[in-house]
Amino acid sequence: MKSFAIQQQATVNADAGSWAHFWLLVRWHLLLIQKRKTGKVIPGCLLGVVGMPVLIIILAQLLNPVVRTGNHIAILPLLMWFTNFALFLFGSILIATMTCILVGSEYSLGTFRQMLTRGASRSQVLFSQVVALTLYILALMTSIFLLVAVLGSLTSLYIHDYSYLSPVLWRNIGLSFVTVAVRLLLFACLAFFLTTVSRSTVVGIAGAWGYLLLESIVTTILLGMSMQLGRPAIYLAAILPGNITTTLNQYVILMLFPQGSGISGTFLAGHSFDASLNWPIVLLIIGAYVVFTIGCSYVLYTRRNLDI
Amino acid sequence: MDKEISANGSQTARETVLELRHLTRKFGQRIAVNELDLQVYRGDVFGLLGPNGSGKTTTIRMIVNLVRPNVGEVLLFGQSLQQRHFSTSILGRVGSLIEQPTFYPFLSGQDNLLGIASFAGMSDTQVTRSRIDESLELVGLADRRKDRVQTYSLGMKQRLGIAAALLQRPDLVILDEPTNGLDPAGVFHIRQIIQHIARQGITIVVSSHLLYEVEQMCSRVAILEQGKLLVQDEVQNLLQKHRGMTVMFDDASVLEKAFSAMRVFITQQSWLQGCQVLHADPNDKGPIGEYALSIDCPSEYASRLNRLLGEQGIYAAEIRRQKLTLEDFFLRLTAQPQHMQPDQKKEGAGV
Ligand SMILES: Nc1ncnc2c1ncn2[C@@H]1O[C@H](COP(=O)(O)OP(=O)(O)O)[C@@H](O)[C@H]1O
Ligand SMILES: [Mg+2]
Numbered sequence: 001m002k003s004f005a006i007q008q009q010a011t012v013n014a015d016a017g018s019w020a021h022f023w024l025l026v027r028w029h030l031l032l033i034q035k036r037k038t039g040k041v042i043p044g045c046l047l048g049v050v051g052m053p054v055l056i057i058i059l060a061q062l063l064n065p066v067v068r069t070g071n072h073i074a075i076l077p078l079l080m081w082f083t084n085f086a087l088f089l090f091g092s093i094l095i096a097t098m099t100c101i102l103v104g105s106e107y108s109l110g111t112f113r114q115m116l117t118r119g120a121s122r123s124q125v126l127f128s129q130v131v132a133l134t135l136y137i138l139a140l141m142t143s144i145f146l147l148v149a150v151l152g153s154l155t156s157l158y159i160h161d162y163s164y165l166s167p168v169l170w171r172n173i174g175l176s177f178v179t180v181a182v183r184l185l186l187f188a189c190l191a192f193f194l195t196t197v198s199r200s201t202v203v204g205i206a207g208a209w210g211y212l213l214l215e216s217i218v219t220t221i222l223l224g225m226s227m228q229l230g231r232p233a234i235y236l237a238a239i240l241p242g243n244i245t246t247t248l249n250q251y252v253i254l255m256l257f258p259q260g261s262g263i264s265g266t267f268l269a270g271h272s273f274d275a276s277l278n279w280p281i282v283l284l285i286i287g288a289y290v291v292f293t294i295g296c297s298y299v300l301y302t303r304r305n306l307d308i
Numbered sequence: 309m310d311k312e313i314s315a316n317g318s319q320t321a322r323e324t325v326l327e328l329r330h331l332t333r334k335f336g337q338r339i340a341v342n343e344l345d346l347q348v349y350r351g352d353v354f355g356l357l358g359p360n361g362s363g364k365t366t367t368i369r370m371i372v373n374l375v376r377p378n379v380g381e382v383l384l385f386g387q388s389l390q391q392r393h394f395s396t397s398i399l400g401r402v403g404s405l406i407e408q409p410t411f412y413p414f415l416s417g418q419d420n421l422l423g424i425a426s427f428a429g430m431s432d433t434q435v436t437r438s439r440i441d442e443s444l445e446l447v448g449l450a451d452r453r454k455d456r457v458q459t460y461s462l463g464m465k466q467r468l469g470i471a472a473a474l475l476q477r478p479d480l481v482i483l484d485e486p487t488n489g490l491d492p493a494g495v496f497h498i499r500q501i502i503q504h505i506a507r508q509g510i511t512i513v514v515s516s517h518l519l520y521e522v523e524q525m526c527s528r529v530a531i532l533e534q535g536k537l538l539v540q541d542e543v544q545n546l547l548q549k550h551r552g553m554t555v556m557f558d559d560a561s562v563l564e565k566a567f568s569a570m571r572v573f574i575t576q577q578s579w580l581q582g583c584q585v586l587h588a589d590p591n592d593k594g595p596i597g598e599y600a601l602s603i604d605c606p607s608e609y610a611s612r613l614n615r616l617l618g619e620q621g622i623y624a625a626e627i628r629r630q631k632l633t634l635e636d637f638f639l640r641l642t643a644q645p646q647h648m649q650p651d652q653k654k655e656g657a658g659v
Contacts, residue, residue, distance in 0.1 A: 024431055025427065028423050111410050114427055116374060117402070117404050118427040119428055119476075121395075
């Protein structure tokens with residue numbers, strides 16, 4: 001055995017509890033997501049879901065540019081609308097699944113023990129995971145939006161469609177990005193909460209998927225009962241997490257793609273909600289959901305015994 | 309820190325690294341750890357000994373703050389984990405390996421240690437890298453550092469767990485059954501590593517259900533059974549205080565007589581107070597046809613006991629004084645008084 005002098009005092013450690021320590025944890029979680037299969041499969045799925053329609057639209061435009069036939073369709077808004085749609089529908093479920101796998105595996109692998117027994121506090125560990133997931137989801141969405149925007153702009157340029165020059169369009173693309181991000185992050189929070197409660201990937205995923213199904217059933221029932229119950233039933237349906245993010249997104253979609261307001265409205269929501277819930281209230285309610293799910297996870301995580 | 313205190317040492321005011329006070333933990337109706345009081349001093353190699361299910365892991369989980377006690381407190385370096393404004397940073401001075409080591413199987417040993425370094429607040433610098441190398445070298449994994457952990461054998465994972473526990477140069481290392489499930493070579497390797505760490509003056513708590521292992525490695529020991537502390541002492545003291553003897557007879561009926569007589573002596577003779585007669589199974593004949601009675605008492609009593617027996621007309625064929633192993637000692641502590649069946653003996657030892 002090699003001689004090994006262990007000096008008594010450790011000097012390189014960041015102060016436990018400090019921001020430096022917190023960022024080290026965040027960085028590690030981010031690194032870990034990239035090294036995991038989940039961190040490759042989920043972005044791959046998202047890219048596929050968004051990329052297929054986008055490529056088909058672009059190809060169709062290149063082969064038979066509608067601009068030249070006189071039937072003018074602005075290609076960039078159309079592409080962004082598809083991106084929005086795909087991420088909104090499939091992104092939320094994929095992101096929820098990814099969150100469940102990432103958080104749940106710390107329990108099934110037992111690696112949370114390594115994290116919690118080395119000087120970091122439980123809240124540091126929990127929030128570093130939340131922050132890392134948020135950053136990752138935002139980065140993923142940014143890349144997808146940018147990719148589609150660049151491809152769309154290049155195609156527009158090629159087919160002499162000058163819609164990409166409109167500043168209003170870019171503002172709307174930005175807003176669309178924000179509303180999709182809000183939805184995906186909210187679903188990540190929900191998945192995080194379910195996995196933290198159950199300490200299990202499978203239960204988390206089942207819970208998140210089950211919730212999506214349940215919400216659409218409950219919404220249908222509530223809207224069906226609105227004849228008897230009146231507006232309260234509609235409001236109740238409208239503030240459910242899935243629906244409320246839909247409402248928020250609808251405002252933007254109508255701006256982004258006004259021609260297709262009829263299609264996009266029913267397509268995205270399945271139901272159209274009363275616009276009397278204005279956006280500050282919508283944001284407030286979404287904020288309340290985030291605070292509730294993360295807050296409950298925090299309380300549970302910092303108080304409970306981790307004896308598994 | 310008082311460095312003048314010797315590791316294998318004297319009782320003079322040694323710094324208490326870890327102290328448990330009335331520690332109790334229940335799971336539903338079952339009491340996993342029951343009013344446990346322990347002191348671990350700087351430089352100790354402290355053995356936490358007990359059969360499976362005796363509460364060793366639960367105790368260790370409470371020490372590293374994964375499980376909270378129902379009653380009692382844990383003091384690490386004099387600070388209570390149960391006090392209101394306790395800071396988890398104190399855990400940075402403790403390196404632990406609890407049950408099976410846990411790693412990301414898809415990462416290499418080295419990358420896993422990098423992760424653990426960031427859990428400990430060590431950023432990815434040259435210093436951290438060299439520490440990782442040192443730790444891997446110490447546990448003999450330097451040449452496998454780049455391989456994924458899922459390709460490691462159980463023994464290698466266990467050693468990586470020890471490397472992880474040493475990474476932040478802790479003052480206290482806690483290893484929960486580090487040799488569990490390993491082959492003899494693996495066990496030997498781990499024991500060597502533990503002795504090596506101990507020589508650096510690092511305090512070690514190691515749990516085990518294997519008595520000979522603790523006897524070989526540890527300077528002090530606490531014996532647990534069903535969550536209760538049976539005894540806590542220096543290994544040498546325990547073994548010296550509790551020597552015993554075996555008295556052989558030629559005949560089963562003499563054995564029976566001797567057994568009854570001994571029980572009477574123990575109640576009548578004040579100098580025999582606290583002694584025990586342990587084994588008197590008349591069917592259990594030794595290899596040369598002898599019948600053995602084991603007596604748990606200081607071996608200096610051999611001639612006095614012989615005389616007492618002789619006065620009753622009971623003549624021993626042979627008296628053998630023996631040094632107890634920790635295993636015998638453990639059996640004595642956990643046995644039902646007096647009669648003990650051979651099969652119980654095996655179970656109690658947990659080997
Ligand atoms: N999370 C738990 N829930 C219920 N019972 C538990 C839990 N953890 C441990 N126990 C019980 O506590 C007792 C002590 O277990 P443990 O500390 O693992 O013993 P050891 O490590 O000495 O084998 C056992 O009876 C075990 O079944
Ligand atoms: Mg155990």
